Amino acid sequence: LDLETRLRRALANGEFVVHYQPAFSVADGSLIGAEALVRWQPPGEPMVSPGDFIPIAEETGLIVGLGEWVLNTACRQWRAWLDEGLQPGAIAVNLSVEQIRRSDVQAMLRAALEETGLAPHCLELEITESSLMAQGEQAEALLAGLKSLGVRLAIDDFGTGYSSLAYLKRFAIDKLKIDHSFVKDLADDRNDLAIAAAVVAMAQALEMTVQAEGVETEGQLALLHELGCAAFQGYLRSPPVPAEAFGRRFLRGG
Ligand code: G
Numbered sequence: 001l002d003l004e005t006r007l008r009r010a011l012a013n014g015e016f017v018v019h020y021q022p023a024f025s026v027a028d029g030s031l032i033g034a035e036a037l038v039r040w041q042p043p044g045e046p047m048v049s050p051g052d053f054i055p056i057a058e059e060t061g062l063i064v065g066l067g068e069w070v071l072n073t074a075c076r077q078w079r080a081w082l083d084e085g086l087q088p089g090a091i092a093v094n095l096s097v098e099q100i101r102r103s104d105v106q107a108m109l110r111a112a113l114e115e116t117g118l119a120p121h122c123l124e125l126e127i128t129e130s131s132l133m134a135q136g137e138q139a140e141a142l143l144a145g146l147k148s149l150g151v152r153l154a155i156d157d158f159g160t161g162y163s164s165l166a167y168l169k170r171f172a173i174d175k176l177k178i179d180h181s182f183v184k185d186l187a188d189d190r191n192d193l194a195i196a197a198a199v200v201a202m203a204q205a206l207e208m209t210v211q212a213e214g215v216e217t218e219g220q221l222a223l224l225h226e227l228g229c230a231a232f233q234g235y236l237r238s239p240p241v242p243a244e245a246f247g248r249r250f251l252r253g254g
């Protein structure tokens, strides 16, 4: 079977799972939320990472159904934890450019928020810098439409694309996520340190928060603290984990 057919079947058969990577305050280490990251678990086979199937899902349009499933799964999980009296913080979901192009994401978001009764400000949408720029003229209207729902907007992989900085000011962006490629050598590469410092300074001036991705060492975290970066995620604290493990480790303190 070709990959498209296998993916279509996998969606129908419930072979996808959502893992959650926690995000923390740099200042005090407290949990601020999580990013939802999809995985494909074909029965009896090793887990497939999204890098290997998201591009095909995008080419074939399957990303529409898959993305909707991820959003609904994450929002329902947050609802369940909130109903237990737990405090999971904000849930961040990745939105792909093809999903935006091929479907009515506003309607999808409205439906998910309505069904789960989740407060819109608890939902953060991550859009990559490159996919935002690919929207061209439509980007501003798109982001304004999403913003009107009350959700928060984050630019993913910031620094890796070619975004016009003027856009950031015009768009109501809440957060910049510094790509892990700049975090990796933060302690050894003066250029990466300068870039991270510039991103944090610019974000502060434009009243956006900054979240660093791929933080793996205490040294990186200390530098981010010095720069004034607000939040981080990374293997230093946790990789993406299944919902059950997330609840146990980060919400119930087990
Ligand atoms: O999970 P991992 O860390 O391997 O993620 C690899 C890539 O797949 C990341 O760039 C991430 O943004 C993307 N990705 C993971 N889950 C989703 C999803 O639900 N939707 C979209 N569009 N991309 C996702």
Ligand code: G
Pocket (backbone or CB within 6 Å): 021, 037, 094, 156, 157, 180, 213, 214, 215, 216, 233, 234, 235, 236, 239, 240
């Ligand atoms: O959406 P985005 O492209 O940012 O997806 C995050 C990706 O980064 C996922 O593939 C996730 O598994 C990965 N990741 C998360 N934390 C770390 C980390 O500390 N180090 C590295 N190398 N990768 C990470």
Ligand code: MN
Pocket (backbone or CB within 6 Å): 035, 094, 126, 156
């Ligand atoms: Mn992301």
Ligand code: NA
Pocket (backbone or CB within 6 Å): 156, 157, 158, 177, 179, 180, 213
């Ligand atoms: Na990223």
